[in-house]
Amino acid sequence: MDYNTIIVGAGFAGAVTARVLAEAGHHVLVLEKHDHIGGNAYDCLNDAGILIHQYGPHIFHTNDKDVYEFLSRFTPWRDYQHEVVASIPAENGRAQMPVPFNLRSLRQAYGEEKAARLQQKLIDTYGMEKKVTILQLRENTDPELSELAQYVYDHVFVRYTMKQWGQKPEEIDPAVTARVPVFISEDCRYFQDTYQGMPLNGYTPLFASMLEHENIEVRTGANANTVLTFHDGKITFDGREFTGDVIYSGPADELFDCCYGRLPYRTLDFRFETYNEDFFQTHGTVNYTMDEDYTRITEFKHLTGQEKPGVTTIMKEYPRAYTGASDEIPYYAIANDETAALYAKYADKAAEFPKLHLLGRLAEYRYYNMDAIVAGALKLSRDLVK
Numbered sequence: 291m292d293y294n295t296i297i298v299g300a301g302f303a304g305a306v307t308a309r310v311l312a313e314a315g316h317h318v319l320v321l322e323k324h325d326h327i328g329g330n331a332y333d334c335l336n337d338a339g340i341l342i343h344q345y346g347p348h349i350f351h352t353n354d355k356d357v358y359e360f361l362s363r364f365t366p367w368r369d370y371q372h373e374v375v376a377s378i379p380a381e382n383g384r385a386q387m388p389v390p391f392n393l394r395s396l397r398q399a400y401g402e403e404k405a406a407r408l409q410q411k412l413i414d415t416y417g418m419e420k421k422v423t424i425l426q427l428r429e430n431t432d433p434e435l436s437e438l439a440q441y442v443y444d445h446v447f448v449r450y451t452m453k454q455w456g457q458k459p460e461e462i463d464p465a466v467t468a469r470v471p472v473f474i475s476e477d478c479r480y481f482q483d484t485y486q487g488m489p490l491n492g493y494t495p496l497f498a499s500m501l502e503h504e505n506i507e508v509r510t511g512a513n514a515n516t517v518l519t520f521h522d523g524k525i526t527f528d529g530r531e532f533t534g535d536v537i538y539s540g541p542a543d544e545l546f547d548c549c550y551g552r553l554p555y556r557t558l559d560f561r562f563e564t565y566n567e568d569f570f571q572t573h574g575t576v577n578y579t580m581d582e583d584y585t586r587i588t589e590f591k592h593l594t595g596q597e598k599p600g601v602t603t604i605m606k607e608y609p610r611a612y613t614g615a616s617d618e619i620p621y622y623a624i625a626n627d628e629t630a631a632l633y634a635k636y637a638d639k640a641a642e643f644p645k646l647h648l649l650g651r652l653a654e655y656r657y658y659n660m661d662a663i664v665a666g667a668l669k670l671s672r673d674l675v676k
């Protein structure tokens with residue numbers, strides 16, 4: 291095939307752009323350095339026959355109808371509404387408290403009587419069904435709401451955030467903790483989006499279906515950095531000048547040999563454990579907000595709905611700093627003024643190549659959910675088609 295577009299990465303950014311461009315008649319080559327498609331959303335059966343998410347638990351949720359309808363062309367869905375509890379030490383063992391912290395969590399923490407008073411204050415101040423970030427709640431000067439803010443900070447946020455980011459909630463980008471606000475509601479779901487669920491047969495079949503097109507060639511086990519070069523405003527592929535579009539969804543710094551220094555990230559070590567029992571825990575995800583070295587445990591059978599009696603697999607997540615070692619994966623961009631300035635240097639360098647497009651969580655150095663990536667990919671590819 292004579293390609294007129296090269297796409298780096300077979301995650302959502304790469305696969306969605308590949309599909310839209312292929313349907314518009316472009317001939318697309320997708321280069322993926324892993325030996326599989328799907329990026330971070332890749333799932334597969336483990337040795338025990340359990341469908342696992344290799345790179346962390348992925349639950350699809352969006353309010354964007356266009357995104358939902360586009361993906362629905364490639365998969366049926368399993369209705370799944372994610373609920374999370376925090377496991378916290380209690381007088382007689384451990385207690386489980388709904389996260390995001392909500393009116394049920396409030397009653398659990400304070401008992402019916404005091405909770406009723408606090409609930410009224412919350413409703414009067416912020417409104418029923420409203421979301422308030424922990425940092426906003428901490429600014430409240432009412433003595434009882436201030437005490438509540440401290441309780442939520444101590445029981446839900448400070449330890450978990452220290453584990454995840456190595457910094458306190460007030461030291462990181464406020465948008466990060468705003469993802470899990472205090473919710474003045476009885477709703478125990480982690481997300482309130484209109485469309486939520488899991489691809490019925492898993493994410494990898496969704497990707498396979500999306501990439502299955504006569505105008506798409508996918509090469510896995512192919513590191514683009516060894517075949518694509520970017521010099522003096524010219525892109526070369528396999529030693530020859532390439533004049534088509536290149537959509538790059540890998541880390542922006544690696545594209546230019548980290549010439550301005552590495553962009554910092556947090557990475558995760560995942561520990562999988564398989565047990566000979568039907569279920570290990572009550573919820574899809576249990577957060578360890580006050581103790582343990584891991585942040586959370588996810589049990590896949592809750593998410594996927596897989597029916598497999600007598601065996602189950604869980605995953606523990608251990609966050610740490612990304613060093614750039616070849617066996618590490620950069621998972622979370624660290625948003626602050628310094629990293630924004632460093633990223634801007636790479637974006638400026640990329641702009642020297644008019645046919646080069648940075649797209650995705652790594653290439654844009656942003657904390658994006660899957661739906662935001664799909665939306666961005668639809669926009670870019672439709673613009674290119676125009």
Ligand code: FAD
Pocket residue numbers: 298299300301302303304321322323324328329330331345346347348349350351512513514515539540541558621622649650651652658659660661663
């Ligand atoms: P990726 O999925 O990272 O894909 C990029 C691809 O590019 C990778 O396959 C990589 O191998 C490849 N690549 C990189 N460099 C090169 C190169 N030089 N040559 C060839 N290939 C290369 N979002 C949700 O909406 N819901 C969730 O529940 C959720 N849970 C998450 C849990 C965790 C632990 C993490 C880390 C993220 C989670 N996300 C979730 C976010 C989601 O993973 C991302 O939004 C999405 O995967 C980003 O897609 P992408 O295509 O931008 O990047």
Ligand code: UDP
Pocket residue numbers: 376389446447448450451454466467468469470577579
């Ligand atoms: N967070 C927390 N305690 C929790 C859940 C979340 O402190 O029980 C904070 C933490 O800083 C985390 C952020 O909120 O990084 C966003 O949480 P989310 O569950 O959205 O993280 P993700 O699933 O993207 O890793």
